[in-house]
Amino acid sequence: MKRISVLLAGLMISAGALAASADSVTVQNPYVRLAPPNAPATAAFMVLKNDGDKDVKVMKADNPTSKLTELHTHINDNGVMKMRPVAAIEIKAKGEAKLQPGGLHVMLINLKAPMKEGDVVPITLTFDDGSSKVVDAKVMKPVAAGMPAMEHKH
């Protein structure tokens, strides 16, 4: 009996140690902003929560609707908005990373076809340990700041 519990404990510990980054990250409110007509690019936003004990990094993102997918952020330099690619998006242990308008986002560049409201874009996030996670992000009309896209206020 004792031996079994030791074995079980050992298994649990190793399972903990082997937990993939993708398993410790949960995604809330993922959405893609509907690209206005003629806009060749748009952005996806979401909140990434890391329930694990280790910091996790999103190294890349991919999706089938655009030719390129990149991780970007905005730097507000005295009112001048500078969009720049980032190498990774870090999610601290027990913390979260907010991808939201005006800041971090997954950028969908060179859309293959026009999107429409309600479409679902599967976005694959790849983490620093090679594990990955598919996030289904709904396409939503652009809304003003302070009005979360998920809560439709009319």
Added chain:
Amino acid sequence: MSEKILLGIVAFLTTLLIGLGFFWNPELPERVLPQAGMAAGGEFTLESAKGPVSLKDYRGKLVLVYFGYTYCPDICPTSLAGTAAGLNLLDPDELAQVAVIFVSVDPERDTPARLKEYVEFFHPSMVGVTGTPENLAEIAKRYGAFYARQPVEAAGGYVVDHSSETYVVGREGQMLSKIAHAAPPDEVAAEIRRRLK
């Protein structure tokens, strides 16, 4: 002696600090504020899908001017959606007295025809214009708008850094104020109403 003076100073400062804490209640600055050092702004003529558009075509109306580009994936849609939502808070009478001009600083990629569809997606009353790089640079400078092409490996080869405020121009074509990026719709509407009076 000097110790006494020091103690006195300490006591005075402490009292001052406590007093300030209790009685000093500064008005928090609003996010939409007329700027002290507003740029000159002024006349311009640029090209829309329906032909040339001049600021003076809108005499008698309040004009919101925004500098951006359609390849802009986040900042411009956020600003334009905010402005559009602000316009939707106005009554028809007020709305009839407001015009919105979206100036594309990326004429290489944004044709007037593309701009028309782009801005009307946000609000039917918006007009999209652009011009020659020289003309745009001169206008942007007068308005205090900044933009610069950056060769970032993204979005079709380059991105454009740009200032993200919306300029509020009065009925006589005079520069009045700026609306901050991502100002909520009620602030946009409040600023428009303040300036319509």
